[in-house]
Amino acid sequence: MSFRAVLFDLDGTLLDTLEDIAATMNAVFGRRGYRPFTLDECRLMVGEGMETLVRRAVRPDHLLRKPLSMSQLQSEIHELGRQRL
Secondary structure (H helix, E strand, O other), X not given: OOOOOOOOXXXXXXXXXXXXXXXXXXXXXXXXXXXXXXXXXXXXXOOOOHHHHHHXXXXXXXXXXXXXXXXXXXXHHHHHHHHHX
């Protein structure tokens, strides 16, 4: 049997990136004056893609303080995460 390609799921499988994700989330949400997420909180948010991560991260008290654009948050998290690499 021969293979033409091999794919790896690095994030969370071969590489432990939870601290990087938490630092990025805390930087983006911290700019807006929200308290930092703990590693345990972030651990519960990851695993199903960026949209789900952001949806899980936005708390009810965030929405009461000022409206948040989900797409803007996703964009900022993605960009800041790329810069951290």
